[in-house]
């Protein structure tokens with residue numbers, strides 16, 4: 001689970017991450033480490049302490065520990081509002097509630113990348129890879145606009161109690 005704030009001099013369009021590939025690879029921390037290598041100050045959230053410790057060790061081994069932080073935290077207790085790049089590599093059952101959370105918290109200029117499991121309602125702006133290596137790329141402007149249009153009252157229909 002990773003979220004990455006955009007840094008000055010590193011525009012959002014330069015955020016090209018190679019997603020974790022293959023079911024047997026140890027992906028732990030890789031998204032955050034890849035983002036740090038691209039020049040981002042990158043932050044990861046994970047519940048499993050072993051994965052957090054391993055990710056910290058891996059970041060140190062790869063020389064990016066100054067640009068990475070890994071927290072043993074429940075993402076439901078974290079606000080995503082300060083981030084303009086968010087990468088989710090989670091579990092299928094979190095995608096629906098997470099869609100709602102991000103819809104509410106994110107600003108209009110945020111890019112969200114979902115690895116392996118897509119968001120159920122959002123329509124991706126791009127996708128790449130295949131099978132378990134698929135990633136979906138969403139721009140918050142698109143899903144926020146779609147949500148606003150969905151909520152607009154239909155002309156001529158009103159309900160009163």
Ligand SMILES: C[S@@+](CC[C@H](N)C(=O)[O-])C[C@H]1O[C@@H](n2cnc3c(N)ncnc32)[C@H](O)[C@@H]1O
Pocket residue numbers: 001020026027028029030031045046047048051073074075076089090091094
């Ligand atoms: C597909 S694995 C990704 C593992 C690892 N973080 C990585 O980047 O390779 C999904 C991970 O989501 C974590 N997870 C599930 N619910 C979570 C939550 N509420 N907050 C933080 N992490 C959560 C699980 O512990 C699990 O390790």
